[in-house]
Amino acid sequence: MTEKLTISFTVNGMEEKREVPPHQTLLKFIREELKLTGTKEGCEVGECGACMVLLDNIPVNSCLVLAAELDGKELVTIEGLAKNGELDRVQKAFIDHAAFQCGYCTPGMIISARALLERNPNPTDEDISAALSGNLCRCGAYQEIRQAIKACSK
Amino acid sequence: MPAFTYQKCSDLSQAMKWLAEDKDTFLLAGGTDLLVGIRGGKFKARQVADIKDIEELKILKEDQKGITIGAGVTLNEIAQFEPVQKNVPILAEGCNSIGTYSVRNRATLVGNICNASPAADTAAPLYCLGAIVKIAGPGGERQVGIEDFFTGPGQSALKAGELVTAILIPKPYPQGKGVYKKASRTRSVDLATVGVAVQRWGQEVRIALGAVAPTPVRASSVEKAINEENVTDAAQAASLVEKDISPISDLRGSREYRYHISKVLVRRGLEETEEVCS
Numbered sequence: 044m045t046e047k048l049t050i051s052f053t054v055n056g057m058e059e060k061r062e063v064p065p066h067q068t069l070l071k072f073i074r075e076e077l078k079l080t081g082t083k084e085g086c087e088v089g090e091c092g093a094c095m096v097l098l099d100n101i102p103v104n105s106c107l108v109l110a111a112e113l114d115g116k117e118l119v120t121i122e123g124l125a126k127n128g129e130l131d132r133v134q135k136a137f138i139d140h141a142a143f144q145c146g147y148c149t150p151g152m153i154i155s156a157r158a159l160l161e162r163n164p165n166p167t168d169e170d171i172s173a174a175l176s177g178n179l180c181r182c183g184a185y186q187e188i189r190q191a192i193k194a195c196s197k
Numbered sequence: 198m199p200a201f202t203y204q205k206c207s208d209l210s211q212a213m214k215w216l217a218e219d220k221d222t223f224l225l226a227g228g229t230d231l232l233v234g235i236r237g238g239k240f241k242a243r244q245v246a247d248i249k250d251i252e253e254l255k256i257l258k259e260d261q262k263g264i265t266i267g268a269g270v271t272l273n274e275i276a277q278f279e280p281v282q283k284n285v286p287i288l289a290e291g292c293n294s295i296g297t298y299s300v301r302n303r304a305t306l307v308g309n310i311c312n313a314s315p316a317a318d319t320a321a322p323l324y325c326l327g328a329i330v331k332i333a334g335p336g337g338e339r340q341v342g343i344e345d346f347f348t349g350p351g352q353s354a355l356k357a358g359e360l361v362t363a364i365l366i367p368k369p370y371p372q373g374k375g376v377y378k379k380a381s382r383t384r385s386v387d388l389a390t391v392g393v394a395v396q397r398w399g400q401e402v403r404i405a406l407g408a409v410a411p412t413p414v415r416a417s418s419v420e421k422a423i424n425e426e427n428v429t430d431a432a433q434a435a436s437l438v439e440k441d442i443s444p445i446s447d448l449r450g451s452r453e454y455r456y457h458i459s460k461v462l463v464r465r466g467l468e469e470t471e472e473v474c475s
Contacts, residue, residue: 045200045201048203064200065200065201065202065203066201066245068198088236089229089296089299089300092297102302103299103302104229104303107228107229107232107303108303109203109232109245112249114205155299174298176297176298177300177385
């Protein structure tokens with residue numbers, strides 16, 4: 044059996060130290076060890092974006108990252124966006140624009156949207172399509188998602 | 198996920214040590230192909246050596262030799278690098294046509310090349326740019342031209358214990374205009390059914406195709422017609438591409454379709470870059 048590795052990291056602003064199996068994906072670690080189940084498992088091959096998280100502020104598919112790679116890094120999941128019980132403005136905009144039906148893709152969508160608005164506060168339709176190219180919505184709420192992101196732009 | 202051990206490498210010699218110790222060691226840079234491959238059983242990894250944070254593999258610079266892109270540099274970093282956008286935009290186009298934005302935040306150019314898929318989207322642009330592959334191994338360092346690096350489907354010129362440290366886009370760049378045309382079943386995420394890169398500068402053209410032969414290939418017949426035989430009609434020149442390719446049928450397209458679409462994309466690439474000839 045392979046030995047566990049010790050990793051130190053920050054998750055949603057909290058410092059943590061954990062032991063992880065070397066072959067565990069970041070997605071499994073987030074859901075089953077950190078118990079943060081807002082991050083969803085979809086395709087597990089990096090196509091659907093339901094597992095999107097911010098790793099050192101960059102959106103990545105957590106199914107394509109090993110938990111071991113989290114060592115020394117900063118992780119933000121959907122649970123980390125609300126502050127003091129108050130939803131983040133992108134979360135509010137998704138509610139205001141009904142930018143979902145079943146909601147399974149929503150955490151990933153919001154993570155990608157947040158990262159886009161950080162690097163580009165006033166994205167065009169094309170910028171939004173490019174930035175969210177890795178997030179699939181099987182309910183087809185794309186127009187509402189686009190409107191919600193536009194409402195957050197400056 | 199099948200079990201394996203994980204080694205974080207802080208320098209190149211460590212990575213080479215792990216490669217030498219166990220032939221079932223796989224290098225992890227972006228991981229976007231590796232982890233999918235391990236999970237799906239394509240790669241039987243006993244050990245994964247993480248090279249992405251090795252300082253010397255994070256090089257992305259332009260100097261008098263050209264543009265150097267280290268093995269740890271992601272596709273988004275390359276596509277956003279000003280000297281790439283300014284001097285060799287065809288490479289940015291190739292990088293941007295892979296996967297999705299979030300995949301490109303992890304995936305690397307060197308990883309794309311080392312998988313040696315005949316359909317690698319960055320390969321055709323790199324063929325057009327005459328890229329040089331820098332390799333380190335137990336025998337020291339060596340360089341091979343990108344066209345000698347690909348040797349077959351999933352096969353490269355890398356020998357046991359060797360790894361690619363960087364890709365060099367050498368100066369002088371083929372200034373002019375380059376385009377990468379990709380036919381695929383969907384606009385994002387999918388691999389190329391056919392990929393065509395056309396780079397023109399002055400009266401010269403260089404053309405390369407992906408997914409139509411065991412490795413990416415140059416369209417030598419088309420190039421010769423234009424560069425040496427003064428053929429100016431794009432459709433006439435493009436029709437010669439059938440001599441340069443040997444496509445197969447698979448789930449993305451039939452052999453006949455690939456012959457057809459190769460001609461179409463080469464013609465379009467020639468038409469879209471025609472302006473630099475006048």
